Amino acid sequence: MSYRFILFTVLFLAGSIILAAQQSKKDTFDIVNSGIQFPHHCQKWGFRVSAGLSMVKPPKDLLENAIQAPLVNIHANFGLPWKFSLEGDLTTIVVSNQLAIGPRLSFTPGNFGIKLGWDVAYVYGQLKQAGFNNSSQGWLQYPNLSVGYKLKKMAFTLKGEMVMISKGSTKSGDNEVTHSKNFIDGFTAALYLEQRIHKNKVFVIGCKDSYVKYYWPTWMLFSTFNRYYHIPELYFSWVL
Amino acid sequence: MKILFYILTAIVLLLSGCNKDTVVPVPLEGANSIMKETHPLPPASKLLMEGVYQVTSGSSEFGETVIVKWNRTSLMIANNNGKHFIMQAGHLDSVVFVQGYWRDGYSDATGLCSMYISKAEGGTTLVSGNGTQKIIIRGAYGFGSGLPDNNLVLEYLRPFSSKVKNSNFYILAHRAGGRTSDRLPVSENSIEMINFTEKLGSTGIEVDVRLSSDRVAFLYHDPDINIRLTQKGPLAGAISEYSWAELSAFVRLIHGEKIPTLESALNFVVDSTQLRFVYLDMKADNDAMAVVIPIQKRILQRAHDLGRDLIVVVGIPSTAVLNDLMSYPDYQNIPSLCELTTDDVRSANSLVWSPRWTLGTQNDLVQQMHEEGRLAITWTIDSPSWIENYINEGLFDGLLTNFPYVEAYYHYIRE
Numbered sequence: 001m002s003y004r005f006i007l008f009t010v011l012f013l014a015g016s017i018i019l020a021a022q023q024s025k026k027d028t029f030d031i032v033n034s035g036i037q038f039p040h041h042c043q044k045w046g047f048r049v050s051a052g053l054s055m056v057k058p059p060k061d062l063l064e065n066a067i068q069a070p071l072v073n074i075h076a077n078f079g080l081p082w083k084f085s086l087e088g089d090l091t092t093i094v095v096s097n098q099l100a101i102g103p104r105l106s107f108t109p110g111n112f113g114i115k116l117g118w119d120v121a122y123v124y125g126q127l128k129q130a131g132f133n134n135s136s137q138g139w140l141q142y143p144n145l146s147v148g149y150k151l152k153k154m155a156f157t158l159k160g161e162m163v164m165i166s167k168g169s170t171k172s173g174d175n176e177v178t179h180s181k182n183f184i185d186g187f188t189a190a191l192y193l194e195q196r197i198h199k200n201k202v203f204v205i206g207c208k209d210s211y212v213k214y215y216w217p218t219w220m221l222f223s224t225f226n227r228y229y230h231i232p233e234l235y236f237s238w239v240l
Numbered sequence: 241m242k243i244l245f246y247i248l249t250a251i252v253l254l255l256s257g258c259n260k261d262t263v264v265p266v267p268l269e270g271a272n273s274i275m276k277e278t279h280p281l282p283p284a285s286k287l288l289m290e291g292v293y294q295v296t297s298g299s300s301e302f303g304e305t306v307i308v309k310w311n312r313t314s315l316m317i318a319n320n321n322g323k324h325f326i327m328q329a330g331h332l333d334s335v336v337f338v339q340g341y342w343r344d345g346y347s348d349a350t351g352l353c354s355m356y357i358s359k360a361e362g363g364t365t366l367v368s369g370n371g372t373q374k375i376i377i378r379g380a381y382g383f384g385s386g387l388p389d390n391n392l393v394l395e396y397l398r399p400f401s402s403k404v405k406n407s408n409f410y411i412l413a414h415r416a417g418g419r420t421s422d423r424l425p426v427s428e429n430s431i432e433m434i435n436f437t438e439k440l441g442s443t444g445i446e447v448d449v450r451l452s453s454d455r456v457a458f459l460y461h462d463p464d465i466n467i468r469l470t471q472k473g474p475l476a477g478a479i480s481e482y483s484w485a486e487l488s489a490f491v492r493l494i495h496g497e498k499i500p501t502l503e504s505a506l507n508f509v510v511d512s513t514q515l516r517f518v519y520l521d522m523k524a525d526n527d528a529m530a531v532v533i534p535i536q537k538r539i540l541q542r543a544h545d546l547g548r549d550l551i552v553v554v555g556i557p558s559t560a561v562l563n564d565l566m567s568y569p570d571y572q573n574i575p576s577l578c579e580l581t582t583d584d585v586r587s588a589n590s591l592v593w594s595p596r597w598t599l600g601t602q603n604d605l606v607q608q609m610h611e612e613g614r615l616a617i618t619w620t621i622d623s624p625s626w627i628e629n630y631i632n633e634g635l636f637d638g639l640l641t642n643f644p645y646v647e648a649y650y651h652y653i654r655e
Contacts, residue, residue, distance in 0.1 A: 172598035
């Protein structure tokens with residue numbers, strides 16, 4: 001299934017959802033109580049999870065002809081006292097994985113939502129197929145800011161984050177091939193659309209652009225380039 | 241609501257097309273360049289100019305030391321982290337003018353460079369071909385297509401060591417000079433790249449060999465026709481399913497060149513370059529040896545007849561290719577490069593053992609290969625620190641790299 005086919009399928013689905021939403025009858029549903037990306041304070045000790053996929057288009061400089069696969073993502077939101085919450089994110093492409101966790105502080109003036117956060121992530125990857133014996137690991141930090149606007153059954157969220165590599169290394173066998181630490185790798189910007197699909201279930205689609213030098217799922221390819229790349233990502237998930 | 245949907249759609253589509261394949265702009269000399277008025281330097285002057293130089297102004301950009309080395313067509317100045325200059329030089333009376341451009345191979349940085357050697361700072365010595373003046377190259381460099389306005393001064397430190405001058409080390413360029421992703425002004429695996437590669441410091445090349453459906457051997461890396469390597473055209477899919485006539489007529493490489501046949505590429509190496517080593521990386525798996533070996537033999541005979549010191553080896557990257565070679569009559573007399581074990585090297589009587597670099601320097605095995613009269617060359621090593629490590633700690637006869645100027649720096653600077 002090609003990247004473009006999935007892209008258009010998702011866009012078609014999103015269009016259908018929006019049109020259906022226009023025709024629906026009034027009810028008591030509020031996207032804040034069922035969504036996950038819109039900046040809001042999750043109910044104290046409350047827990048919400050979404051599962052989804054990210055279709056990523058890595059630059060050809062980094063990935064010449066290797067098979068491309070979607071990233072699988074589990075996102076969780078846990079409510080804390082006051083306006084704080086804790087968010088976690090597990091993203092995997094099997095040979096490379098990232099676990100991120102960090103606090104959030106949210107405000108919801110009117111139909112708007114604002115959320116400040118700082119995630120710390122650990123990345124680990126291993127590739128031992130096709131003659132490779134490569135591994136990678138590292139610590140990253142993602143200070144982030146989200147701003148959202150909600151309608152009754154739909155919410156839009158714009159999220160920006162800085163990507164900081166605290167420590168990263170790649171190895172082939174026992175040889176450390178690359179080693180880097182403490183620098184700003186780049187920035188990301190994402191736009192998420194959350195929409196009620198059925199009863200209280202919410203579907204999320206989003207698009208994200210990572211403007212970075214080093215992209216963690218491709219660390220094991222040992223790129224030596226010192227360049228920034230736009231890495232577009234199409235995200236869709238289901239709030240469980 | 242529909243408007244919001246359209247906006248989101250537009251953003252997604254916009255992002256999906258963000259990365260354009262860019263080529264690092266190579267600044268050209270200006271219309272008023274003085275180089276047109278200069279006279280070529282004689283060979284003795286070029287030899288006097290070569291050596292290790294200290295960067296006394298401009299070191300923040302180019303480091304403390306650089307090497308200066310002439311090649312077939314130009315003068316290369318290289319530092320330890322990928323910055324290199326491709327320059328022309330000539331003299332007017334006793335002043336030597338040096339002009340060209342610099343590039344950082346690991347990023348997109350580039351710029352013009354204009355320098356000179358005055359009469360009193362080595363010009364007289366260089367132009368006459370003898371003397372004891374200390375050479376100082378003065379001038380400036382710029383960024384992008386801007387005028388060179390940042391000071392750059394290089395002071396001669398020493399000639400290349402006798403160890404370097406007497407060594408037979410091979411600086412091997414991957415895909416004839418570098419990959420598409422290295423953003424060079426010519427396409428990988430093309431005759432134009434073979435013509436360009438010596439400017440980067442290469443003394444040998446690796447090229448990828450495939451067969452067309454009518455069994456013509458040609459240079460191309462990927463199994464399919466794609467926009468990473470070629471301009472958009474009417475053909476798509478597996479490249480080996482097309483005849484040579486179709487490929488020749490309808491496929492153009494990413495910078496517009498035609499795909500070369502193996503024979504035309506090797507003839508160009510013999511007739512028009514000073515390259516000393518060609519590694520034919522066998523990407524074809526359809527009984528290709530029967531096509532490639534006769535071409536290899538013809539080229540080696542031509543090179544011998546012309547007095548060229550040239551090695552052309554067929555690569556053995558897999559057991560399947562090894563079996564293909566060993567089914568060929570007299571296979572033990574065919575110069576080959578084996579990427580497999582040292583036992584496989586002996587079975588095929590390969591001239592070269594070529595392990596993956598990540599397996600380590602393996603000095604004991606390299607020593608064994610040397611004792612058996614074979615060469616050892618490792619692939620494909622791109623990190624400056626590892627290139628330095630392998631040149632200084634390893635016993636290899638050459639390294640395959642996408643950054644030959646980095647390898648050249650660490651080779652020529654050896655004491």
